[in-house]
Amino acid sequence: MKALLGWLDQRTGYKKIVNEILFENIPGGPRWRYIWGSALTFCIFVQFATGIMLWMAYSPSSQTAWESVYFIQEEMNAGWLLRGIHHYAAQLMTVLLILHLMQVVIDKAYTAPREVNYWFGLGLLFLVMALSLTGYLLPWDQKGYWATKVATNMVAITPVIGESLQKIVIGGADYGHHTLTRFFALHAGVLPGLLILLIVVHIYLFRRHGIKAKKPFRRADTPFWPEQVFRDLVAALAVMAAILGLVLWFDGAHLSAPADPAERYPARPDWYFMFLFQFLKYFKGEGVLWGGIYIPAFIVGLLFLMPFIGRWKQGHRFNLIFLYTLLGGFVYLTYIAYAKDAKDEEFQFAQEQARKDAERIRVLANAPAGIPQGGATSLLRSDPYTQGPKIFADKCASCHAYGGMDGLGRELKEPQSAPDLKGVGSREWLAGFVDPDQIATAKYFGGTHFVDRDGGNQSRMVEYVMGLRDLSPTGQGELAKVVAAVSAQAELKSQKGLDDADSDLIREGSDLFWDGITGLDEACIDCHGWDGEESSESRTPDLTGWMSREYMIEFIKNPEHPRFYGSGNDRMPVYGEEGTLTEKQIGLVVDWLRGEWYEPVDTQMP
Amino acid sequence: MAHINLSENTKLENEKKPIPEEDAKPEKAERREFMVKVGSVCLGGVVAIPPIAAGVAVLMDPLRRKQGDTDFTRVTLLDALPEDGTPKKFTIYADKQDAWNKFPNTAIGAIYLCRKSDGKVDAYNVVCPHLGCAVVFRESERDYYCPCHNSAFDLETGTQAPDSPSARGLDSLEVRLENEGEVWVKFQNFQPGIADKKAIA
Structure with a gap:
């Protein structure tokens, strides 16, 4: 064995290297305060190990990035753990870097002859920040997409070259495939390459000058191995425990919905850049140059000059105060930013929506149909459960309500002037409509022109329903049958069982539609179309296929069509004709109102 | 302080030996060496150009692409x-x-x-x-x-x-x-x- 090692040493000289690595002299013996560098080195090891494995499963393009990360997170063996470790180790590394920097400055280890090494350390700090920034975009989720968009817009404000520089950074005029390929090349190639280079030089220089020992010495000198190594490894254990703790506490790294440029999202950076986010709010107009470029550049410049400033006793004191101020500013701005968001209702609401989207996309991606070739963005875009309420809140809720709310669970902004559409088409909804106590309430026609509050010109329908008050029990029973028959036209998924079971009742109801209800002068057919026969009047809706998918879509496209309200239409816009809603959007909102969306077989959506 | 003993044999075969006095270069050889140095620097520059130039050209490609004017x-x-x-x-x-x-x-x-x-x-x-x-x-x-x-x-x-x-x-x-x-x-x-x-x- 010894001969073999001797042979190897003769050819590689490894013993000398091992010697230098392990037996560096530590004046005054091992100390806990020397662990920071090693803890960081350990973090970097963690990032390389996990990063390379993530790389093996990641695919950078706007149609595959989110999808591949989703697959890692949800489908691959321990993928959530791997991604979680990589994510939280990055965050912890930022914290450790700042602590390391503080320790170096407090211990005066940045002054001669260690200036160059200090600069390399600062370089490493900025490299790690750049790695965080580039890594944040890679999952191509809403969170990373919008945060990074703001960050790269900062590039564009650089004087003279800003616009070109931004194009080079994001790979074109807008975000897309090439933004990802570039960020990934930076994140997994260029920056780690530089990181290794800088670390090698950093450690080399560190060994060249030896450790800046803290005095007074408590013990005799010892070599690095084994006592300091042991302390460093205990630190590494603590780091690993913290990372795993964070992963478990937060249930892995979050993945929001896939990036969608058309979907509003409250852009916020990750916590370590929140201070900058807040800082930018204080600069008006083109002062953003000061907040985003000049002042940060000045601070960085000052950090690099600290070894020279620190030559004087007062200078060192200045450096310390400067660093503590920076740290205090960092904490203060971060706190302000979060405190403001916590109070901002709009932001909280938008975040809640984003959380719902993130939850829903998991259900859709996990559906038997899976993620289509074109990527997951289309899944949410064509999901009635997600889009229906948004479209409703945006376009319908200025008149209609959904369960008294705007579809997204917010209070209505304007007084309701058209029916509440929750459950529209169902027997329950229709039974309420023909209830004399309800027809003139806000839930149905209360806000419309069909009801005249001064007791004058009521619409014939409202008059008719009011007349039902005196209906005999027989008539009541017949009315319920008509309601069942008309409601069956909607073919609601939720009512299928009921409709199938009551087919006889529905047939009777249909006959009563023609023949009239006992005790009433007029039959439904006297005004409304039924069973393929058109309405006798152009101002009364044809009830054939009432509230079926096709019926609702055509109605929303053009309620003024003779099949519906004709010239008797109240204020319902002709959405299809005006282009306020596309055919697809109308389909989405209709499907949502009808309760038709994908639901996993065993779990119920909230 | 503990040490791993370094083997005597770790000296490398081609380690630089002092140039003997009589081999000191005449002027002609010195000029030749100067030319070789200039040549090396030039060659080093030239061979590096194609990969770097091609790389930079591709990197700068986004500048060439215009967003089509929307109607x-x-x-x-x-x-x-x-x-x-x-x-x-x-x-x-x-x-x-x-x-x-x-x-x-x-x-x-x-x-x-x-x-x-x-x-x-x-x-x-x-x-x-x-x-x-x-x-x-x-x-x-x-x-x-x-x-x-x-x-x-x-x-x-x-x-x-x-x-x-x-x-x-x-x-x-x-x-x-x-x-x-x-x-x-x-x-x-x-x-x-x-x-x-x-x-x-």
Whole structure:
């Protein structure tokens, strides 16, 4: 064995290297305060190990990035753990870097002859920040997409070259495939390459000058191995425990919905850049140059000059105060930013929506149909459960309500002037409509022109329903049958069982539609179309296929069509004709109102 | 201090030996060596050019690509816009090229349309001219508001509120009213962060 090692040493000289690595002299013996560098080195090891494995499963393009990360997170063996470790180790590394920097400055280890090494350390700090920034975009989720968009817009404000520089950074005029390929090349190639280079030089220089020992010495000198190594490894254990703790506490790294440029999202950076986010709010107009470029550049410049400033006793004191101020500013701005968001209702609401989207996309991606070739963005875009309420809140809720709310669970902004559409088409909804106590309430026609509050010109329908008050029990029973028959036209998924079971009742109801209800002068057919026969009047809706998918879509496209309200239409816009809603959007909102969306077989959506 | 003993044999075979006195270079050889040095530096430079130049050329490729000028698109009918001047948001659909993919008729952006008392229509890109988030119409304040860095914009004119970080007002878009009440808009994006309204080419 010894001969073999001797042979190897003769050819590689490894013993000398091992010697230098392990037996560096530590004046005054091992100390806990020397662990920071090693803890960081350990973090970097963690990032390389996990990063390379993530790389093996990641695919950078706007149609595959989110999808591949989703697959890692949800489908691959321990993928959530791997991604979680990589994510939280990055965050912890930022914290450790700042602590390391503080320790170096407090211990005066940045002054001669260690200036160059200090600069390399600062370089490493900025490299790690750049790695965080580039890594944040890679999952191509809403969170990373919008945060990074703001960050790269900062590039564009650089004087003279800003616009070109931004194009080079994001790979074109807008975000897309090439933004990802570039960020990934930076994140997994260029920056780690530089990181290794800088670390090698950093450690080399560190060994060249030896450790800046803290005095007074408590013990005799010892070599690095084994006592300091042991302390460093205990630190590494603590780091690993913290990372795993964070992963478990937060249930892995979050993945929001896939990036969608058309979907509003409250852009916020990750916590370590929140201070900058807040800082930018204080600069008006083109002062953003000061907040985003000049002042940060000045601070960085000052950090690099600290070894020279620190030559004087007062200078060192200045450096310390400067660093503590920076740290205090960092904490203060971060706190302000979060405190403001916590109070901002709009932001909280938008975040809640984003959380719902993130939850829903998991259900859709996990559906038997899976993620289509074109990527997951289309899944949410064509999901009635997600889009229906948004479209409703945006376009319908200025008149209609959904369960008294705007579809997204917010209070209505304007007084309701058209029916509440929750459950529209169902027997329950229709039974309420023909209830004399309800027809003139806000839930149905209360806000419309069909009801005249001064007791004058009521619409014939409202008059008719009011007349039902005196209906005999027989008539009541017949009315319920008509309601069942008309409601069956909607073919609601939720009512299928009921409709199938009551087919006889529905047939009777249909006959009563023609023949009239006992005790009433007029039959439904006297005004409304039924069973393929058109309405006798152009101002009364044809009830054939009432509230079926096709019926609702055509109605929303053009309620003024003779099949519906004709010239008797109240204020319902002709959405299809005006282009306020596309055919697809109308389909989405209709499907949502009808309760038709994908639901996993065993779990119920909230 | 513990040490691993270094073997005596670790000296390398080709280690530099001192040049013997009698081999000192004559002038001619010195000039030759100088030329070789110059040559080496030149060669070193030349061989590095093709890979670096090709690489930089590809890196700079985005500068060559222009965003195609978008034409006027029909957005809605004048009647669809509230007469009280409340703005309405519309998504703009157009073909989008993303590197190797073409996405036909996809959402490329959004605008607010606002009907004026004189029958004209104002159109604004929803992208905040500060740093590119999307502004929203705030009913409570009757203004446009960006939830990122809190820029606010006047509903009537689109100009930024005095204490807003944005360097300019919302970016207005060209509007044409055609065929009796159709609203057509020329959709464009603009460079954020600067006081001048400059279209992204």
